[in-house]
Amino acid sequence: MKNNRSHKAHSTGPETEIQGYGTVVNRPLSLDHKVRLASVDSLNQILADTMTLRDLYKKHHWQVSGPNFYQLHLLFDKHYGEQAELVDALAERVQTLGGVAIAMAPDVAETTRIARPPQGREDATMQIFRLLQAHELIIDESREAARSAAAGGDDGTNDLLVSEVVRKNEFQVWFLSEQIAGAGIANKDQEAIFAKAHG
Ligand SMILES: [Fe+2]
Numbered sequence: 001m002k003n004n005r006s007h008k009a010h011s012t013g014p015e016t017e018i019q020g021y022g023t024v025v026n027r028p029l030s031l032d033h034k035v036r037l038a039s040v041d042s043l044n045q046i047l048a049d050t051m052t053l054r055d056l057y058k059k060h061h062w063q064v065s066g067p068n069f070y071q072l073h074l075l076f077d078k079h080y081g082e083q084a085e086l087v088d089a090l091a092e093r094v095q096t097l098g099g100v101a102i103a104m105a106p107d108v109a110e111t112t113r114i115a116r117p118p119q120g121r122e123d124a125t126m127q128i129f130r131l132l133q134a135h136e137l138i139i140d141e142s143r144e145a146a147r148s149a150a151a152g153g154d155d156g157t158n159d160l161l162v163s164e165v166v167r168k169n170e171f172q173v174w175f176l177s178e179q180i181a182g183a184g185i186a187n188k189d190q191e192a193i194f195a196k197a198h199g
Pocket of ligand 1: 061
């Protein structure tokens with residue numbers, strides 16, 4: 001969450017740190033410090049959410065059950081691999097801009113906006129809805145961050161977010177959505193299922 005992040009940015013790190021989280025060092029990129037700071041802040045949020053979605057895919061790859069076990073087991077792992085590639089691209093964009101990429105699970109857990117799933121197993125339909133919800137959150141925040149980056153002149157960040165993050169997430173939503181359609185579950189039931197999951 002934003003409050004946690006700003007708290008971290010202003011807290012004093014251990015003696016071993018050479019650069020604090022939430023700061024950006026100068027780079028000859030012809031981009032204002034303020035623009036790079038804003039891009040890094042947005043990218044770290046999207047990075048934390050993408051790491052969470054990546055891990056959600058592996059959880060579901062392992063724990064899936066039902067008549068579509070094998071194809072979902074494979075699909076979830078394919079999407080896991082693609083999300084892992086996005087994680088690396090996002091983290092390296094943060095470093096490119098002179099920032100510090102969020103990296104470790106405890107920091108990711110307190111930063112992500114994706115709801116924490118239960119430790120136990122859920123059925124395949126619930127797994128897919130949970131993934132769709134996470135995708136939509138990431139697509140939404142990535143489009144917004146892409147527009148802000150472009151407005152500040154950070155075309156590189158805009159390109160990464162639009163060409164890689166938004167488009168890959170949209171593509172994965174297509175594959176998940178068609179799984180639901182194949183199960184004969186209408187869109188009007190989605191809210192009821194979410195309500196049950198979060199109630
Ligand atoms: Fe596996």
